[in-house]
Amino acid sequence: MEASVEDIVIVGAGIAGLATSLGLHRLGIRSLVLESSDCLRVTGFAFTTWNNAWKALDALGVADSLRQQHQQIHGMVVTSTTSRQPPSEKSLKSEGKYGEPEIRCVRRKLLLEAMARELPIGTIKYSSKVVSIEESGYFKLVHLADGSILKTKVLIGCDGVNSVAAKWLGFKKPAFAGRSAIRGFSDFKCSHGLEPIFLEFLGDGVKSGFLPCDDQTVYWFFSWRPSSQDKELESNPAEMKQFVLSMLNNLPDKVKTVLENTALDSIISSPLRYRHPWEVLWGNITKGNVCVAGDALHPMTPDLGQGGCSALEDGVVLARCIAEALTKTRQRKVGETAAGELDKDEFRMIETGLNNFAKERRWRSFELISTAYVVGFMQESKGKIMTFLRDKIFSAFLVGLLIKRAEFDCGKLIIS
Template sequence: MQQVEDVVIVGAGISGLTTALGLHRLGIRSLVLESFDTLRITGFALGIWTNAWRALDAIGVGDHLRQQHHTVVGVEFRNVVFSRISGLQMFKVSYKAKGKHGDHEVRCVKRKLLLEALASELPSGTIRFSSKVVSIEESGYFKLVHLADGTILKAKVLVGCDGVNSVVAKWLGFKPPVFTGRSAIRGCAEFKSSHEFDPMLMQYLGNGVRSGTVPCDDKNVYWFFSWSPSSQEKELEGNPAQLKQYMLSKLGKVSDEVRAVVENTNLDAFISSPLRYGHPWELLWGNISKGTVCVAGDALHPMTPDIAQGGCAALEDGVVLARCLGEALLKNRRQEIRNEGEQGKEEYKMIERGLNKYASERKWRSFDLISAAYVVGFIQEAHGKIMTFLRNKFFTPILAGLLLKKADYDCGKLRSS
């Protein structure tokens, strides 16, 4: 039995839920398919920068999340070998911190709270859990979405927000993301009483690794650690206790407070995840959209976390996609079509134009972010003496400004003015 749906979104992550909520705000129903039996909250927390707050405000959940998370006032880079500051940027003080779209706003947001805030605003039944997509095929103006349980959904629009291993991206012809040779460990330490961390994003460079801390609120501090494990070091990945000790040994000259954050984190957080990225040039000649199918979020722009824009860009995607798709679907509702055959054809063309518009808007933005993240990550974790000297002397002092520059972007409102 086939079930007909106007818009099917694969993946209840950041981009999928943002797209669904954006469409809901415009009066358009969608169905979100999630392969897990609940919202996936792995990742602990993520930096939400100025561009992402604009997207959250566009869909009406920004203020709710602001009340739960502290403002980050600046970013500081330290060399852990010599224990000295190599770069500093205060977001509200320096004239450089004011972007063309206004003052910057940065907070570290718990992933669980972000996803719950998005999901709680959706109508009941929008998200269908335990719904794994196994294949996609075409049927006239529709796409047939086959689920693992045997269900077949007949969709007018199919949106892939299903991450780096996206089934929809594969259908569109995207190649799988490639391994960078680097991996990351992330966690969040919860204190019984208020911690003593300043509201700063602290990044520590040296010893061939990059680590950092940033407070989320009064009691929670998020931390990260990225490295390029040798074949011998990769054996540690199966032993969280050894991985934790290795990480502590590589932190270098950091404060006791930073060490305490890692030491107080539960062992189940010590999982080393490979960092992957998509070749940015694929976006230039690949199919971000094809007919009535498109991709968003990590399915569109898998990138390394080095400029903290993966989740932010996913929020941008959701707003832009909802706007472009909404324009097409709402316009179709207003038109008077003579017969059912003509209606299907016209609707298909309108949706196709809407998704092409979305792809055009997101192509260069995604290309820029993927490329910048890869280059920044390569430089920050370079081992050689020359690269280390250049990084400490020239690159790190301007990196904070680069982070602000990439965040100085406005994806616009849900409705075109």
């Protein structure tokens, strides 16, 4: 079968993939996004967006519409369910490096739809599962499950924790963190009555959190260290719901109401996986004209709320690096190379652009993965000493740590 030729192929229409494609589009560069599902995937329901995410969304030109649909979170309350310590209450209105923190819980569906709407028709190709990658001179051949082949100058893997591109680059499968998470989304017919506050509950090896998205919807999560008997929960939403309710029966009634109101098709369970941080430092984020971004690059535990935020950062930085490389190539070779060709000089410029992306994102990814793992370990550890440290010391510093890791500016979509 003859391969069709594309300048840039992005594998995965998740947050990182769509952000990269939209960033390229804003800079006048076309890309093709391959999505294995037959529609946009909204697994996870919602995620916390911190300052760094909003800077990326502003750069992509979709922030204002999302702000109108999601209320701002003004504070965080961390409560121990196993001690008599009073809750740790922190305002999220204090001034940081980039001014007052902006935190909202954004519905994943609305974010993906907002980015997809801004892309030219035909940019996303659904039901396109990538099964292998092959080299063909300076090009990469992308083999799809339906037997078709794409030939591309640039290949970007944004295909999640089971990334085909990451495997091609030599990354190992992400490691199991020893914890699992049940996530849910509760949609009320009228107001849920919760304040715009991030409520987090810690104790006895488990953690749960509740974040309003707007006046009628609440996103919640529950994470714990599962036993072998808990395996069956992953495929049974009804049992998941009852399990969480039984584990959190001492929470305030208004919070338990959120769990009780959650529809069964709005509950999922998944193991928490992360990439060992030293792999990001020493591994191949990019090789030639192939690179990875988002969860394909830096899967992390959700304890910082930075998985989706850092994927948005990746998209802006990667689009800028690729655009700079391709713009220089086009300026240098106007009229010299026929469409669809790729010579050594152009390949080297693309390689340099992707290497620049890797340099910008390597330490940032290392920092986020490492911090998220440590925060999760502290919050879900058992024992008198760890409980004392968590309740007396760590909880007081948690909000400041979360804000600190969000004090990052990925920059504008401007090329030099």
